[in-house]
Amino acid sequence: MAEKENDLLDRTFKFGVNCLKFLKSLHDEYIYRIPKVQLAKACTSIGVN
Numbered sequence: 001m002a003e004k005e006n007d008l009l010d011r012t013f014k015f016g017v018n019c020l021k022f023l024k025s026l027h028d029e030y031i032y033r034i035p036k037v038q039l040a041k042a043c044t045s046i047g048v049n
């Protein structure tokens with residue numbers, strides 16, 4: 001059971017990192033800032049929840 005928990009933790013961590021890398025590659029225009037911040041919060045909160 002602990003192996004499954006570690007796998008889930010690892011996958012959610014990698015998902016959050018990959019999402020942040022993707023968001024960093026997008027244009028930094030004013031209109032995209034709020035959605036980028038919201039998506040970053042949502043992607044990184046998966047592992048915490």
